[in-house]
Amino acid sequence: MSASPMTNTTPSRVARGYWRRSHCEFLPEEQFLNALRSERQRSERSGNSFLLALVHLNSPQRGDPLTKAVTQALRSMVRETDKAGWYQDNTVLGVMFTELRESARGNAQASIDGKLRQVLHATVPADTAELIRVSYHFFPESEGGAGDPVLYRDGTPGTGKAARILKR
Numbered sequence: 001m002s003a004s005p006m007t008n009t010t011p012s013r014v015a016r017g018y019w020r021r022s023h024c025e026f027l028p029e030e031q032f033l034n035a036l037r038s039e040r041q042r043s044e045r046s047g048n049s050f051l052l053a054l055v056h057l058n059s060p061q062r063g064d065p066l067t068k069a070v071t072q073a074l075r076s077m078v079r080e081t082d083k084a085g086w087y088q089d090n091t092v093l094g095v096m097f098t099e100l101r102e103s104a105r106g107n108a109q110a111s112i113d114g115k116l117r118q119v120l121h122a123t124v125p126a127d128t129a130e131l132i133r134v135s136y137h138f139f140p141e142s143e144g145g146a147g148d149p150v151l152y153r154d155g156t157p158g159t160g161k162a163a164r165i166l167k168r
Contacts, residue, residue, distance in 0.1 A: 026071060032085025032094060033154040039083065039096050040151065043139055050139050051097045051108055052151065053116065054087055058131040066128050073119040077112075087153070109136050 027035060036052070043050055055070055067090075074095055078084050087094035100108045116134060124132065137150045 026074075026093060027083065027085025029086045029089040032083070032087060035083045035085065036087075036094075036096065036151070037154050039098060040139055042098075046099075048098075049100045049105055051100060051105075051112060052137040052139065053095045053097065053112060054135045054137070054150070055093045055095075055116075056133040056135065057091055057093065058133075066124065066131060069124045069128075070120065070132065073116070073123040076119050076123075077115050105138055109138075112136075 026032075039050055055074065057067055057070060070093065074084060074093060078095060079097070081098050083096045083098070085094060086092070097108065097112055113134070113136070120129070120132065135150075137148050139148075139151050141148050141151070
């Protein structure tokens with residue numbers, strides 16, 4: 001997948017939007033799932049989308065070299081407004097790229113995917129790269145969608161348009 005800008009800004013402005021932080025700690029699973037629920041609620045109020053990128057690791061524990069390399073790569077691309085943590089402890093890392101405009105969804109995913117592949121290629125040894133799988137999940141989902149269960153792992157039911165109307 002080729003990288004493309006998230007918005008109509010110049011690439012240098014997009015690059016400056018990333019907050020390089022070596023001290024970034026990934027939230028534990030329970031806290032990350034709580035943050036995911038909060039971000040869904042914030043997205044419903046603001047009307048902005050967010051993209052949940054899940055990096056599936058085929059490694060046994062947090063301290064192994066593959067996990068260290070992947071967390072280092074993710075730290076290099078997480079912005080101040082994004083949230084990172086364990087979606088599933090020791091096996092799936094998640095990053096929520098927040099405040100995306102609805103009109104830029106396709107470009108955002110392509111840009112983030114390109115950047116993620118670039119940093120993973122630079123930090124993960126080639127012989128272990130096949131142990132990594134990345135999936136992307138937008139919120140809100142497309143109109144009429146049944147709700148992506150990945151976005152509701154905390155047990156909260158999907159809140160589609162019909163649920164919001166009933167709530168009112």
